[in-house]
Amino acid sequence: SSGSKDGASDVDVIKVWTYPVHGNYKDDIAKSVAEFHAKHPNIRIEYELLTWAEGPKKFDVALNAGSPPDIYYHGVSGQYVDTGLALNLDPYMTAEIVSDYLPGVLDKAKIQGKQYGLPMYQYQWAWSANQRILEEAGIDWRKIQKEGWTWSEFKTEAKKMVKDLPDGSKQYGIVTDATTTDFIEMLARSSGLVDVVDRDGKFIWNDERMLETLKFIRSLVDEGIMPKETAAIDPAKRVEYFYNGKTGIASKGLPYYDVMLETRAKDIDAGKIKGEKIEHVYLPIPYKDGGKWQATVGGEGYVGFRQKDDKGEQHAKNTFLVMDWLTKGVHGGNSASELCVPFARQSQIDAFKGKDSRGKPHNKIAAEINQSHGVPSSDLFVDAKVSASKKKFIEQAQKPMQQALFSGSRTPEQIFEEFKNKGEQLFR
Amino acid sequence: MARVVFKNVEKEFVDGNKETFIAVKESNFTIEDKEFVVFVGPSGCGKTTSLRMIAGLEKQTRGDIMIGDRVVNKLHPKDRDIAMVFQDYALYPHMTIRENLSFGLKNLKQPKDVIAKKVKDASEVLGLDHLLDRKPKELSGGQRQRVAVGRAIVRDPQVFLFDEPLSNLDAKLRVQMRVELAELHKRLEATIVYVTHDQIEAMTLGQRIVVMNKGQIQQVASPTDLYQKPENMFVAGFIGSPPMNFIDVTYENGKVMMEGAQFVLPEHSVQALRAYEGKKLVLGIRPEHLFGEDITMGVPDTYSLTSTVQVVEQLGSENLVYFRVGERMITAKLHPDSDARVGQLKKFLLDMSKVHFFDVKTEKRTSI
Amino acid sequence: MARVVFKNVEKEFVDGNKETFIAVKESNFTIEDKEFVVFVGPSGCGKTTSLRMIAGLEKQTRGDIMIGDRVVNKLHPKDRDIAMVFQDYALYPHMTIRENLSFGLKNLKQPKDVIAKKVKDASEVLGLDHLLDRKPKELSGGQRQRVAVGRAIVRDPQVFLFDEPLSNLDAKLRVQMRVELAELHKRLEATIVYVTHDQIEAMTLGQRIVVMNKGQIQQVASPTDLYQKPENMFVAGFIGSPPMNFIDVTYENGKVMMEGAQFVLPEHSVQALRAYEGKKLVLGIRPEHLFGEDITMGVPDTYSLTSTVQVVEQLGSENLVYFRVGERMITAKLHPDSDARVGQLKKFLLDMSKVHFFDVKTEKRTSI
């Protein structure tokens, strides 16, 4: 900010807004910054840890007011680029940095071929399962981790887990929530519809495969594999089903669940909480029979910005320098390591070579296999207008409709019609 | 049957500084059914408090209050069948005058046309008919007071309580209202308790008058009795305007002696004052029982005083002439045509048949 | 210099129903510096409104008001150097009596000891000294009114405005206060404007009296002039209690004729009434200028009326005797010792030197 300029004119202040990416990130980033300051006395990093719940709002206001921070922790987004304030990093991308990134990773922070962010790790989403329940139902989860499974296979297996529990409640095959949108998106993706739009920005959720996806989801509820109150389940509630052993699979899982469940097990041992210790199994999303395994992946890390009153080229360079610093080596690697996801940069791998990584080995391997089936979101390829329309579609068609789907207040056919209409209206 | 009885009623207030103040002391009286009783007394003597206790708005600290034959100590005001004019009016600020007047009747579920008629009649009597659609804020002080009166007189309760209901009205209106209230009393046959500072009101309206002072009842009597036989100096001095004159005298041997004069008393007075032989007494005489030599109205000049006129107040219908006897200032109410000038040495005649004697210490009337 | 002048002042109110009401009409008068002027008039005639306009609390709709030699139309009340007693008291409820009394003085930045002294003096005069630490809600009605008066008299302004300041006080206190106010006037040499319904107050305190009716000024004159030469029937009937009697008469040939009697007028009256030959007139005579045959106080029996006594009111210091002449009820104020019984056929003597004649139409006094 301009205020710090007059304090020490030769010190450039770089503002970073980040999040508690993982449990120890607060300490890790403090260390990274300290080291950076030691190396670059003329650059000062001012960082702020936002909260997951409210941070995005704060950033949105700042961005649209024209004064975003220089660096923000997030995936790249067409919306950001469209403001004209996202910093194009291409001029600063040295060969050294490019080659430090593992193949394909940098692409996950490009929009229409231009680099706007530097990924810190490769994220992915799939499902998480309760090992005990899987095994009680006689499911060979190791095979699924390696080879994936189809919708019909999934259905057969999931049905085995459905039963009445002694306390009168029910155990389900899978539980999802009606608030987040990924369940439908992931299943649609595994039916071959990579996204709401394809890479050319064409609306593709009007494809018959979408209707089949919707029907498939509805059948899960109808056949009792999912609870009939699914429409009313929120993410916290979903986790509650999972923790309480009321479901074999929780939709939306991360390899990081290993770490979470480990902590929880410790608390149970310490008597702080009551409950069953759960062994975590990371499972891929089943794909449509006859189709192929398509995983949801991406890269998260730091995105660069300039401000309405641009602070000049040197400042931009410094910004990039800090971004690079925070993503490379041990500074960026700790996130991948903590979150049990694949590293993004060679330097990260080097920094963590030989160190104990967290998480169960079989889940790690499963995550790597899953990663290899990844298809990036269309957002990275389409222009800002399409990307905005897509967002609108999600908010104004997908979200309202998915609850209707779960609650049964609309049939899959009606919903599909609604999708087609809304899609036509938005992507004309 | 709406007798109102006070039995040893006392009222204590605790004010903001936690000091206890006795507003009404050992009050005992009976107001008979259908009687019109007037309360008078100096400002702050406990008249309003007594009224409020009858109404049940203030709970007595001690003693019992009866209305009819019931002890009403615990009866809610609204169940006492009372109408009241508040000293501070307490008009409903958000209602029009019409609504103010009809509120009580509506609560009694009287038919609409009866209400309309009563409100019309009362507002005509009170000269409020053109103001019915205004709010109290838009009225003059006297008009507000009339609304307060109106609110009571439209009702038909067992007991009326009036707390200085005419104080802010002009003389003419007051005379008119007095007549109206007297008629109301006759028509409704209700018991009426009436507080006033206006002596004429008290004398003309009251069948009996209760005189209070400092929370204590001094005398309860009919207007004439009160005027002619005040029981103590307080009552004597309080009733009558200008008030009764007091002259310090010594009684000796059938004679009263005062500064500058001494009179031989008539036989019946001598009888009564036997016990005061050689003692000091206070002689009381009302201003209208003093005459000038010029217009004597038939009073013999046996008893006379001579003194210098200090002040003359010409009130139109009479002249007030002030002069001194000893330390005391004496007032004579003379006919407006009588000659009296300041500084004049004037002879005043006393109507000795109208004098009163009071004990110096107890201030009580001697039995004359 | 605190002359108060009204020049064509009018005040219109618009009430809640959007109706315009003229409270004060074309008001013109001058109150001289240091003068004590009393406003009287029936309830609702515009007295308070006039006072409030002088104070600047109400802005006149038309016309100019001057205080001293300045037009004060636009002057803020606090800059007019005025003290006022409000008809509704307007005491500060959150302040003790002491604080209420000293508030104005504090605002004028008077030294503490001066304030203390003034408050002490005033509260003694008003009999409030033992109540100084109470809040207004802990006082009786009369005590509150005294606080309102006290708040004004501690001040030393150019103009005092008193709006019925003694209406809730007992007779004795009122007399006392009257004397105090008269002294205050002498001591402070301030202009005083005083509203009252009490005729005695008006007559004794006012150097001049302003009589208002329905927003209009009827007459401005000294008390005696007002009493002896009322300019119209309204003033004649309003001043004096009981009010002046009116008798319908016809003038013819030096004689007035009324129901049941006819009188030959004295020469000077005949002169004055020449224009009314053969016409109807109203004769006015005050109750105290009617006498019974028994106690005549020297009035010759030349002019007499005989009528049946309808009502007798014994007020102690006098008897009011009512009888009829034609349609009109006539009141005579007789000495308390005069004999008068209801139903008695009684002869009343008129003091013809004290009668007034009024035009039937204009109700104005004929030049007599």
Next chain:
Amino acid sequence: MQSKGKIAVLGVSITMLIIWGIITIIPLYWMIIGSFQDSYADASMKISMWPEVWSFEPFSRFFDKTMAWRWLLNSLIVSSILTITNVFFASLAGYAFAKLHFPGRKTIFWILLMTMMIPTQVTLIPLYILVIDVFNLKDSYMGLILPSIVSVGNIFLMKQYMSTLPTSLIHAARIDACSEFGIFYKIILPMAKPGLSVLAIFSFVFHWNDFFWPLLVTESEAMRTIQVGLAGFKFADTTDFGAIMAGATVASLPMIVLFFALQRYFLQGITIGAVKG
């Protein structure tokens, strides 16, 4: 003293009050109970109605892991100042709108009132630009305070309240040579005590609980208010629920204290004895 009907009415109303009281008090109860329960980490965030083990751990964790004292101090400074300014300026303006008949009174009041009706979502960005960029008040007490010095809602509340006070007292004070400000300060304010104390507690609670603006304006940890700090006290892996509840409980204490300190002024028939009529 009371008739049967009255007792019945009283019974019904007390029953209603108790039922309603229980419903409304639940959140508060849970907050307090939750802060003595050390069974955090359960993502379902279930709290029992009565903890099996009482523990003060959450409190110590809350104070150890955060700059809680500093946040509380910040909140105290900001809320106190805003409470004072709001009470003062809102009552001043409310008095003017209620009792002083100046030209433009209605128009100005309505313009002010209308601004209350515009959703904040759309004025947020311009306001942010103004405060952060133009006045450069980021991360400062000024930035927290300046835009909220007095709110229209509070002016409206005070106007409504003041309109019921007897005008004749204002007149009396004018005659008593009191300045216009003196009238407000010495006559109106004392009489409006119940209204003022209600406004004070409302303002304080509002600003103490205010979250979004402090979130936008503050950056450094040391400038956070308690609510922003509390929200930030969530970690990526687990939510230390007990400590959050403990924090919330601590954060609510000043409001509770203030409530009890002011509540005796809420109910006062303060104008009794002022005027006749």
Next chain:
Amino acid sequence: MVQKLRDHMWAYIFILVPVLLFLVFTLYPIISAFMMSFQRYHVLNPEWIGFDNYKTMFADSVFYKSLWNTFLFTVCTVPVNIAITFMLAYFIFQLRTKWQTFFKAVMYLPAVASGVTISLVWFAMFDPTKDGMINSFLGFFGMEPVMWLSQTSTALFSLMLMTYLGSHGAGIILYLAAMGGIPKSLYEAADIDHASGWAKFSKITWPLLKPTTLYLLVTGVIISFQVFISVYMMTQGGPDFATTTIAYLIYQTAFMFYEFGLASAQSFVLTAIIVVVSIIQFKMFSTDVEY
């Protein structure tokens, strides 16, 4: 004119600070927002597009749906809540001082509980399983569990229910303060006038509380027309737009779609509606009560 200003100088001084602050911190942002409503907003280069935003808005069926929801929500909550508030305040007012204090605290203090706990309570209340608070209550009468927030038929009602059962403390305290300000003498006069409890309530208390009621009504309508937090927290506008209120739509438009111009246009239409409603309320409830 100048003279007039001088006459009322003090009044202007009294409102000076609020008005100045208003000009800077309210009017300026409002004017900016108003200009935005004719632009395609962009931080760096906004584009003037005339009435396009308004046209877009009026062509959007969700906009009408949200208006209707908001209207329904307002109509069903504001009067009911004022009634509840008033009733509770009136009940409390009958009690002795100590109990008054107690209930005032009980009713008001939950307002100090943090948002986290409050939302927790609500989620527990509306829990769709049979263990949910409301559902287990219904289950007690043999009724099936209801998915309160997740079916179109009950979602909006659930949000209304939140306001009914939520804290009325602020209103209660305001009413109590106003009730305390009514001169006791009026009730004494009413007692003398034979007023029953109901008559005192309906003819004295209620009319004299009109200034407070007006305040609660106007602010209640404003808040209700701008209802956002509960929607955001509980339903995110769903299911199937059943709870999309205009304020939530504005939020979405602005902060999800970054269409600040359109959001401004929506806001000003909303404002216009509130202004009209408020004027009506002022007309209906503006009696001046002065003791």
